[in-house]
Amino acid sequence: MNKVLLVERLVPNLYRLVVEAPEVAASARAGQFVMVIPDERGERIPLNLADWDKEKGTVDLVFLNLGVSTRKLANLKPGAMVEGIAGPLGRAPEIPAAAEVLLVGGCYGPGGLYPLARELKQAGGRVIFLAEARGPAYLYWQEKLKKFSQVFLTVFRSDCLGPAHELRELIRKIKGENPDLSLVLVMGCSYLLFKVSEATADIQLKTLVSLNPIMVDGTGMCGACRVSVGGKTYFACVDGPWFDGHGLDWKEYFNRRKAFLSQEEQALIRLDREFWKKME
Numbered sequence: 135m136n137k138v139l140l141v142e143r144l145v146p147n148l149y150r151l152v153v154e155a156p157e158v159a160a161s162a163r164a165g166q167f168v169m170v171i172p173d174e175r176g177e178r179i180p181l182n183l184a185d186w187d188k189e190k191g192t193v194d195l196v197f198l199n200l201g202v203s204t205r206k207l208a209n210l211k212p213g214a215m216v217e218g219i220a221g222p223l224g225r226a227p228e229i230p231a232a233a234e235v236l237l238v239g240g241c242y243g244p245g246g247l248y249p250l251a252r253e254l255k256q257a258g259g260r261v262i263f264l265a266e267a268r269g270p271a272y273l274y275w276q277e278k279l280k281k282f283s284q285v286f287l288t289v290f291r292s293d294c295l296g297p298a299h300e301l302r303e304l305i306r307k308i309k310g311e312n313p314d315l316s317l318v319l320v321m322g323c324s325y326l327l328f329k330v331s332e333a334t335a336d337i338q339l340k341t342l343v344s345l346n347p348i349m350v351d352g353t354g355m356c357g358a359c360r361v362s363v364g365g366k367t368y369f370a371c372v373d374g375p376w377f378d379g380h381g382l383d384w385k386e387y388f389n390r391r392k393a394f395l396s397q398e399e400q401a402l403i404r405l406d407r408e409f410w411k412k413m414e
């Protein structure tokens with residue numbers, strides 16, 4: 135069991151959870167994730183490490199309040215316990231020393247990319263950060279991110295996920311203004327990962343995406359997180375979550391993510407019913 139120290143609403147739909155997890159904090163690396171079990175009846179859900187403090191033995195997670203498990207986490211109070219946190223899991227992305235890197239984060243992405251921005255800057259790299267959000271009210275951690283980014287840009291959903299050419303033009307412009315830019319890392323909703331990969335493929339700019347397939351055990355045993363990249367099969371929990379956005383079989387990836395949609399809807403309806411019963 136892990137003690138909750140803070141649950142903070144960052145923007146309307148995103149929360150920060152600070153929780154005691156000394157073993158995770160001791161060996162965390164930027165770009166890794168943990169599996170969180172909210173309560174004794176809960177499933178395991180993967181969340182990226184958004185920060186950690188080795189001395190205090192704590193980790194920070196930033197999450198979108200989406201379904202049953204994340205709703206349970208959003209409702210926790212300081213002093214409460216989460217059933218378990220396993221990790222750190224996954225492989226940190228391989229980034230050449232002193233590289234010039236574009237980090238693109240939407241939704242929970244700016245949180246999960248924060249440790250990468252810090253690590254890159256501290257290793258002598260150059261960070262261009264592009265924060266994507268539904269609108270200005272959905273941006274968070276701007277000051278924290280600016281501290282480790284030479285260039286900080288924002289783009290809003292209507293521009294970014296609208297007509298494909300707009301994101302393409304933006305990426306081309308960023309590359310034009312930063313000719314040494316050699317790598318793009320993207321974290322956030324699957325559609326953003328796809329759109330950025332599509333845009334960077336045109337100009338052959340290497341792109342690693344932090345995939346978020348369904349995960350069950352997080353240990354490479356169940357096969358739930360299987361993805362195909364460059365014609366080869368990988369398990370995102372042990373081989374990823376970072377993969378080449380230009381080699382991924384996106385069609386298969388999107389289809390597999392939808393596999394439990396009706397069960398997820400039913401679980402949310404059940405949770406709502408339980409809530410209203412308690413209120414009666």
Ligand SMILES: Cc1cc2nc3c(=O)[nH]c(=O)nc-3n(C[C@H](O)[C@H](O)[C@H](O)COP(=O)(O)OP(=O)(O)OC[C@H]3O[C@@H](n4cnc5c(N)ncnc54)[C@H](O)[C@@H]3O)c2cc1C
Pocket residue numbers: 167178179180181182183196197198199200201202203204205242246345346347348349350375391392395398399402
């Ligand atoms: C490596 C990795 C890192 C992630 N990091 C973050 C993060 O830092 N912050 C964040 O908000 N979200 C993150 N996600 C997504 C997060 O795990 C899902 O949003 C969460 O599991 C939803 O659970 P739920 O019960 O609240 O919603 P549900 O109603 O169960 O599901 C809503 C949607 O979330 C996805 N999902 C559901 N269960 C899982 C699961 N076990 N594994 C993966 N996706 C699932 C499905 O697409 C589903 O349609 C990450 C996913 C992966 C694979």
Ligand code: FES
Pocket residue numbers: 348349350351352353354355356357358359360369370371372
């Ligand atoms: S989550 Fe089971 S193999 Fe990856």
